[in-house]
Amino acid sequence: MKSKDLGTPGEEGRSVAKAAGLLGVLTSVSRVLGLARDVGMAAILGTGMAADAFTIAFIIPNILRRLFGEATVASALVPTYTETLLKEGKAEAGKLAGKVLTFTGTVLLAVVLLGMLLAPVLVDVFAPGFSDTPGKTQLTTQLLRLMFPYILFVGIASVCMGILNSHRHFLAPALAPVLFNISALLGLFVLAGMWKADMPVWAYSTGVLVGGALQLLIQVPFMKSRGISFRLDYYWKYPGFRKVLKLAVPALIGLLAAEVNILVDQLIASLLGEGSVAALSYGLRVTQVPQGIFAIALATALLPTLSRQTAMGKLDEAGRTLGFSTLVITGIMLPAALYLIVMAEPVVRVMFFRGEFSDTSLRLTAAALRFYSIGMVFYAAVKITAPVYYALKDTKTPVKIAIGCMGLNIVLNGIFTYMFMQTGIAEPIAGLALASSISSMVNLFLLKRYLKGRIGKAGIRAGSWLALVFSGAGTLLLLMFLKPIVTNYTLSGTVSGIISLVLSGIVVMIVAVGLFSVTGGNQVRQTVMKVIRRRDS
Numbered sequence: 001m002k003s004k005d006l007g008t009p010g011e012e013g014r015s016v017a018k019a020a021g022l023l024g025v026l027t028s029v030s031r032v033l034g035l036a037r038d039v040g041m042a043a044i045l046g047t048g049m050a051a052d053a054f055t056i057a058f059i060i061p062n063i064l065r066r067l068f069g070e071a072t073v074a075s076a077l078v079p080t081y082t083e084t085l086l087k088e089g090k091a092e093a094g095k096l097a098g099k100v101l102t103f104t105g106t107v108l109l110a111v112v113l114l115g116m117l118l119a120p121v122l123v124d125v126f127a128p129g130f131s132d133t134p135g136k137t138q139l140t141t142q143l144l145r146l147m148f149p150y151i152l153f154v155g156i157a158s159v160c161m162g163i164l165n166s167h168r169h170f171l172a173p174a175l176a177p178v179l180f181n182i183s184a185l186l187g188l189f190v191l192a193g194m195w196k197a198d199m200p201v202w203a204y205s206t207g208v209l210v211g212g213a214l215q216l217l218i219q220v221p222f223m224k225s226r227g228i229s230f231r232l233d234y235y236w237k238y239p240g241f242r243k244v245l246k247l248a249v250p251a252l253i254g255l256l257a258a259e260v261n262i263l264v265d266q267l268i269a270s271l272l273g274e275g276s277v278a279a280l281s282y283g284l285r286v287t288q289v290p291q292g293i294f295a296i297a298l299a300t301a302l303l304p305t306l307s308r309q310t311a312m313g314k315l316d317e318a319g320r321t322l323g324f325s326t327l328v329i330t331g332i333m334l335p336a337a338l339y340l341i342v343m344a345e346p347v348v349r350v351m352f353f354r355g356e357f358s359d360t361s362l363r364l365t366a367a368a369l370r371f372y373s374i375g376m377v378f379y380a381a382v383k384i385t386a387p388v389y390y391a392l393k394d395t396k397t398p399v400k401i402a403i404g405c406m407g408l409n410i411v412l413n414g415i416f417t418y419m420f421m422q423t424g425i426a427e428p429i430a431g432l433a434l435a436s437s438i439s440s441m442v443n444l445f446l447l448k449r450y451l452k453g454r455i456g457k458a459g460i461r462a463g464s465w466l467a468l469v470f471s472g473a474g475t476l477l478l479l480m481f482l483k484p485i486v487t488n489y490t491l492s493g494t495v496s497g498i499i500s501l502v503l504s505g506i507v508v509m510i511v512a513v514g515l516f517s518v519t520g521g522n523q524v525r526q527t528v529m530k531v532i533r534r535r536d537s
Contacts, residue, residue, distance in 0.1 A: 026174035031289045033181035038285050039351055040188045041204065046356025047275030047282075047364065049136050050201040055281045056127045057143035058208065059266060061151045064111060077162045079391050080244045085166060086312075090227060096240040097163050097223075098233040101156060103241070106234075108155045112148050119144045126263050127277070129270035143205050153212040160219040163228060172222045176215035183211030248395070261409045261439065265432045268413055275364055276429050282352065283368025283433060287376055290336040291383070309391070318388065319455040325384050327464060333380045334468060335475045335512035339505060340373035342479040346490040350497040367427035375437025378444045385447045388455065401446045409439040471516040478511055 045051035077100055085093040115122065123130065123140045130136040161173035187207015192200035220230070236242075269276040309318040340347060344366040353362055389398050416431030482504050490497035 026171075026178065030174075030177040030181055033178060033185065034285070035289060035351065037181050037184050037188065038282060040185065042282060042352035042357045042361070043355030044188065044192075044200050045204075045278070046358060047278040047361040048356060049133055049139065049274065050199070051278035052127075052130070052270070052274065052276075053136060053140040053143055054201050054205060055277050056123065056130070056266060056270070057140050057147055057205070059262065059281075060122055060126065060144060061115070061148050063262060064115070064151050064155075077159065077244055077248075078166055079393055080240055081163060082166045084240050092240070093166075094227050094229065095233075095238065096244070097159075097228045098231065099236060099238055099241040100244055101159055101228075101230060102233045103236065103245075104159050105152070105156050108152045112152050115148045115151070116145045119148070126267055127270040128267065129272075133274060139201075143201065146202075146205050147209055150209050150212040153216045157212075157216040157219060160216065160223055164219060164222055164226070167226055169222060169226075172219045176218055179214040179218055180208075180211035183207050183214055187211075260406055261436065264410055264413060265436065268417060268432060269429055272417075272428050275361060279361060279364035280368050280429050280432060282348075282365045283370075283372050286347065286351070286369050287340065287372045290333065291376060291380055315455045318391070322385065322388055322455065326381055329380050329384055330377055330468060331471070331513065331516050333377045334472050335508055337373045337376040338472060338475050338479060339508055340376070341370050342476070342483055343486060343501070343504075344370040344373070346483075346486050346497065346501060349490050350494060350501055354494075364427055364429060367430040368433045371426070371430045371433035371437060373437075374434065375440040378437070378440040382440060382444050382447060385444065385451070388451060389447070392454065397450050398447065401443060401450070404446070405439045405443045408442060409435050412438055467516050467519040470519040471512050474515045475508055475512045478508060482508070 041051065041054070045054065081093055081096055084096050119141045120137075123137055123144060127137070127140060130140060157176060161176070164170070164173055184204065184207040187210070188200065188204040191207060192203035194203075195206075196202040223230070236245075265280060266277055269280045309315070309321065345362070348362055348366045348369060352365060386398055389395065412435035413432055416434045417428050418431070420426045420431045421428045486497075486500045486504050489500035
């Protein structure tokens with residue numbers, strides 16, 4: 001029996017909006033818990049040796065998880081699985097899923113065993129500056145070995161997520177990161193009091209590992225209910241699996257380029273003094289909150305619809321879907337980015353400034369946050385543009401672009417870090433954040449350029465984009481007025497600081513959306529009202 005055909009543009013729009021709304025709510029919960037995790041880590045570990053060690057020990061398996069899990073899912077599995085589901089039915093789609101799960105689990109198990117064996121070498125390569133502090137390299141190596149199995153759990157969970165999303169089931173995959181953050185928090189605040197209390201980083205790392213396993217376990221019942229078997233299936237001559245592999249390999253190379261940027265950033269940060277690695281990570285994590293709530297949620301909801309539209313040759317509808325989504329995400333992310341740029345110090349103070357988090361930690365993290373925020377709009381737009389290439393089964397073009405941007409980012413890392421060290425305009429680690437932001441901008445420009453003519457026109461009037469300029473200018477003026485007020489309240493105490501940040505954030509978003517609607521004409525007003533109604537429904 002074949003899956004339900006593609007609905008009308010209106011039905012698909014409502015489906016995407018409903019899915020994005022559900023994902024947005026659950027992602028918001030996850031991001032709040034993630035922030036609580038970061039706040040707890042900052043208070044207990046600060047930006048000292050244990051924080052730097054954990055950051056590197058977690059980044060390495062997390063990057064490998066994204067490479068071998070999400071590369072296969074987003075770029076290859078979802079489009080191919082969706083096409084198989086539409087054209088050949090659930091039975092054939094189930095066979096494809098079983099083979100991909102077997103392949104992913106086998107490869108990741110080998111990676112885990114090899115990674116645990118080579119952990120000392122990985123730490124020496126990716127954090128050479130750690131050797132200057134006695135015991136830091138050894139601690140990082142031990143933590144890395146503990147957390148390496150995280151790759152296996154979360155990589156398979158990513159495949160399950162893609163399969164369930166193809167069936168338009170978003171609940172279990174969206175709940176998975178919620179469980180992860182709860183487990184990590186329990187490790188940090190409960191297990192740490194009962195085990196190795198003098199080194200809470202061990203309990204925290206254990207909580208992270210258990211959380212990875214929970215992300216997989218919550219999805220298993222929903223997979224089985226859709227007839228997906230977890231039995232090993234090593235017959236990989238199946239045509240659908242070969243198609244997945246053919247699409248995944250170029251995407252793997254492209255994602256590798258993107259992840260190398262992160263590792264290079266951390267490598268350079270490890271040479272800039274103790275605390276730089278953790279501060280860079282804290283700054284990036286703050287920007288990931290609005291990105292996760294809006295950009296990643298929207299991209300996740302979009303991919304199945306784009307895959308259906310392209311599989312059925314409805315490229316004009318795919319163009320309008322992307323155009324509508326880009327306008328929405330830009331209108332949301334622009335005021336969020338401006339807010340974090342202007343309010344970087346108050347935000348970091350309220351979130352992290354307690355316990356082991358010192359004045360130096362505050363200064364370093366605020367610098368990283370401010371310059372990462374410059375690229376938020378571009379990063380969000382990339383997140384919803386790249387799936388169009390995946391839906392078109394073109395993974396080579398994004399790979400070429402990603403490799404070029406990787407080289408650009410590495411060059412800019414050196415230029416901006418050196419410039420900031422010589423001029424004192426900002427902390428040296430801010431150069432790493434600025435390089436990432438500019439690379440994201442170039443990445444988006446090239447993705448849009450090479451997509452032109454391959455799908456239908458967006459149908460967005462020029463005046464709608466011009467409205468963003470007026471909205472941004474008005475938002476910036478309002479923020480300059482609010483900053484001294486908010487700063488005073490954040491210096492007065494945590495509670496008053498939280499209230500002032502929340503209220504000012506609400507006011508800024510209302511003003512930004514209002515200006516966007518007033519200056520953008522009927523098309524923008526209709527777009528805004530559709531989003532509001534759908535998120536309320």
